[in-house]
Amino acid sequence: MIADPLFLAHYIEKAGTGTLDMIRLCRGAGLPEPEFEQRGNQFVVTLWRDWLTEEIIGALGLNDRQRKAINVLRKERRLTNSKYQEVTGVSRATAKRDLDDLVGKGLIILTGAGRGAYYQVPKKRLINGSIDSIGKKKNGS
Numbered sequence: 001m002i003a004d005p006l007f008l009a010h011y012i013e014k015a016g017t018g019t020l021d022m023i024r025l026c027r028g029a030g031l032p033e034p035e036f037e038q039r040g041n042q043f044v045v046t047l048w049r050d051w052l053t054e055e056i057i058g059a060l061g062l063n064d065r066q067r068k069a070i071n072v073l074r075k076e077r078r079l080t081n082s083k084y085q086e087v088t089g090v091s092r093a094t095a096k097r098d099l100d101d102l103v104g105k106g107l108i109i110l111t112g113a114g115r116g117a118y119y120q121v122p123k124k125r126l127i128n129g130s131i132d133s134i135g136k137k138k139n140g141s
Contacts (some may be wrong), residue, residue: 022047050074052107052121060105065090066098070121073108078118 006012022034026047035046058071065088071077072087073079084095102108108119 019045038089060107062102063098065094066102069102069119072106073119073121078120079108080118084119 003012013033019036022045029049032048034048037044037046050094052070052074054113057067065084068087069079069084072083079099081092081095081099084090084099085092088095088098090098093095099108099110103110103119106119108117109122110117112118
């Protein structure tokens, strides 16, 4: 009902075209796709920003291999242990230590187990045991 007058007044092109543009633009910017949901009589759109800034990465003291992993994840969205080994040239054990450290700092999450396991950057910063706004671990450390 609202879209028709906005279309007639030339404020919008037509109903529904903006959602596809938002998805395309978010993908192009390397951000997660927006989430669309109906909450009662409201239509809610959640746009995600890149919370993993250089300031946060710098404050955590990541090694060059871990920084490389974050860059790969930004582009490819998923990273396996074997891909990490390939990109960084390290052993399986070193890859596991590096990736476990990133998980412990709340920068990435592990999904799955065994050969199907992979790592992702969460859409939002994790709350429990994650880092605060300046990159320091919460809970007093």
